[in-house]
Amino acid sequence: MNDKTKHIDVEDDFQFEPQWGDHAPRGGKSVLNRVLKEGTKVPLFLGQTFINSLRDVGYNTTTSALCEHVDNSIQAGATEVRVYFHQTGQRGAYSIDGLVLDNGRGMEPHVLQVAMSFGGSMYYDNRQGIGRFGVGMKTAALSMSPAVELYSWTEPGAIYTMTLDVNDISSKMSNLLELPEPQLLDALPSSVARILTKPMVYPRLHADQDLFADDEDELLDRMGGSGTIVHIPDCDRVTYKKAQTLAEDAIREMSRIYRVQLSQGLRLFVNNRRVHAFDPTYWDLNARHTRVEGIKEKRSKLIKSWPEIHVPVSENSDRTAPVAVRLYMLPIEEWYDLPRKILKNDLHVFDGHTVSFMRNDREVFSGTVRELAGAGHGDNDWLRLQIDFGGELDEAFGVAMNKQGVRPKKFALDYIREQIREEVTRVRNRTAQFRKERRALDSGNKVSDAERRAGEADAMQAKPLPSPAPTTPEEAAELDANLRGLAVSLKRKDETNDEAFERIKNSKFITTFKHDEYWPFYHVDYQFGKVVLTINTAHPFFSKLYDPIAQLTVNAGSDIDGNTGPDDDGAADETSDVLVALQMLLFSLGRTQSQMSLEGDNPERTKLFEDLRREWSETLKTQLTTL
Template sequence: MTKSIDEDYSIVALDKFIQATRDSGYKGTSSAVAELIDNSLQAGATEIAVSISVDETGEEHPLVLSVVDNGSGMDARTLRTALRFGGSSRFNDRNGLGRYGMGLPNSSLSQAKRVTVHTWRSRRGQVLSSYLDIDEIASGAITAVPEPRVVPRPTFINGHASGTAVTWSRCDRLDNRRISTLTRRLLVSLGRRFRHFLWGGVSLTINADPVEPVDPLYLCPSSRFSGATQFGDELVIEVAARSDDRTTTGSVRIRFSELPVEAWSKLGNDEKRLRGIAKGAGVSVVRAGREVDYGWLFLNGKRRENYDDWWRCEVNFDPVLDEAFGITHSKQQIRPMPHLVEAIAPDIEAIARALNARARKAHLAVKTAERFSASEGRASEKDVMLPPLPQRRRPRDEQVLGGLGKNLPPAADAGEAHRKTEYRILAKSLSETLFFNYARDDGRFVLVLNPEHPFYKIIYKPLLDADTPAEATLRGHLDLLLLAIARTEALLEKETDIKVAEYIRKGWSDTLATLLDG
């Protein structure tokens, strides 16, 4: 059977390929721009400027996006190769951010109909330029990357001795048509993806606004938001690059952090969203200092809960483990292999469950403290109407306060003149069988409720957990009853009187426990 002269059996149907490739690989504008920044960093750039503007010539899609860097620049051959799909002078090189040579053309044409590249290698040397254009490729007007030509030095070079400028024009697929919205979103997403480079001194701007590093773990003080604490030591796990070849291995480094529940749980919903707390739970996966994925990863069967918003995890891996992580050419998603999941997921899931439990406990403590506050405030307000409490501690007070440790609430400003007695109520397991204890402490009066006593479990905690106004009022009155009993005992100074009062309180506690149990 002879082939018709009009039939085409080339491996790639270029006109259809160039249209189809626009729909593949990138989740959005941020991911595509990140590819250009990868190339800049690979070329040794320390200054990278992203700009978004409007073409005033009347184009249907007038937005223009450019990335200009001070990297090493390219010669004519390298430039032409870089604009090819799969063209790269560093193909499969694992020492940097790129690897497959798909980034420049694929990311660019996923967002724009035309990409133009200018590059130069010295301050007074030639500026070379070439391009790709969707319409010209689809029509068959060009079937190869146009040979680079020497052009006048553009004004946007910004005086860099060497570098590259990539310009997207006729941008028909950007995430948003408003420059302000695009800029705001890029500032956050690129700040997170390239945080390690920004910490290392790289300058990255968007329309002259500096990109601040965004630390999803909230650990670095120089990040946009910080205040978390690292949980435990960094885990380092050696993993085979391939399941069928255990001779080549790489390191996976895993860090966890706890967000400050007491300080941040009181923030409003808008502020929590701004900081990335609400619905921000997940694991950040970092390759060669660049975030390549973020999500509910390596957590196996653990269900995501609201308390998981209050911890974070970073998984940092060597590029030699690309196959194990299933890294894609667009570097925005992983598809981890079973042997990798088996090696690291159990530890990640176990720590995540522990952090979830800690967050739950911390929120309960905050909730409890908030519900105590009304009773504390009322007692503090009425204190001036009662016989004054002696200020100095007694030996029994020292013992109670010492048992509280870190649970002891901080005192108010000691310099505040004529301050009222501060009342504090907290729940803390007691070594005795008492259902409450107390201590006076230099202007504070601390009431300690024993959560192990049947009174707390059967009577007090149901009222503490309840949300109806009637139950909240009843619990508040119960707080005041206990404060009144404890405060009256705290007025005693004679050792014999103190011992009698403690004997009565212990007998009362034991009798109450007996009556309530069973």
């Protein structure tokens, strides 16, 4: 026998020994040994190990797990859902119980038993609703705790209950695991009733909590004719250790995920605090952002909607399903100057909710999608896309069983991008242009150094500019009035009328900005002894030269006045000097034009300068657009 045909003899009594870990379920180990040694029938599922494994299905957060129960409540027709994080114990050793209550249609005993089984669902593969597979309630609860208690009723006072306990199941020695019959109760256990009738640790002010019932005597009446409670005691796997952080995260996420249902009247509470819809597109006038103080414009702009973009249900499939896409632009003109706290903390403009995927009116993802909205950028903060689709497209959009996010297939993104690309680009360009213009307006303090230096150098010029010299109080008052009018027209952001007047009165050279597609790249006026230079932010001179240098100055470390910090390495000084030199170049141009136009009050010379400025601007635009 050669090496190629040589085999190893195996002893007849050889048995493979399972290499199980120390914490493997004892009952599962016993069943497996019996199967291997006695040759009994092998069950499709080894229940003791299977149910232990389901504890690690992998929900991203406690909130995402609890959303499975809220989904079930909504699908059961609930109009009120309450989520609780019940905290007990001392600091550093808190114990958290989770609970979800709803006033949905409830479950009969046999339906309750089916619902507690894995794969047991009254909606299996029904893609019109939220759930599909009949495992979410169990896996979500077990991801938080080794036990879950279910209570349901379809008539007052007749509460049926079942418990699923991983530790209990793990110890069973039977190959076949059967669910027990539901038990009938006439009242809830005190541990559950206490959660529904007592204030939670958070919110701290009990006045901020709207209790479900004031006491246990009222509780049964308040529970009504039907409903369901999922109680998840002694949670050993939660995202955060404190009820406050868990509740805050749930409020923040659920207000967005269920915004459609909340806007339509669903009453959702977290720790007895009412949750209001948060719409990241800022289109819904029932949403929370409309109540933020200090905003006058309550709604974004709907730029365009695509009611039906037909996407194949799977790659190369002939069957398609419709996707609805809406493109919004936030009211940047009205909101841009709002205090940063309002934009960030109250409106949440900068939270990255650029693209929202809605499956059957329930959000499954919110974030950035480069393929649809472009690269993550400040311009994206003011852009919103909402993608609505039905369950038929779950495979195309990569919706997981636990509805945590999407993983869209390339072909699905390609179909959508082809339709929306031009409009998205247009919105991004509009936003970029507005932000660029505002940076120019807001950079008023950045040019103060150049204005100051130009003013100081003016005394050394060979030809002085004529300057108003009032000789009477009346003339002085008239000059002040004229300067106040000029100051109002040139007032900068956050500047009062008096502050603008003092700045204009004490400056000989002034820079301002304007956005006009038809203007030359600069314009100069000489008014009341002031050289007013206007830079056109719509001209390529600004976008290709002036603004990049200004941004380099900021990035190099100088402050808004062009000053550098004590630890700066000198780069900011050099970059700021380049900006000031460019500004001085423009001031010298403006001063020279003012000087020559005023000499002899020559209208032909004035026209010559206007023609030169216009022709120069057009020539420069043509050259710069090739860069």
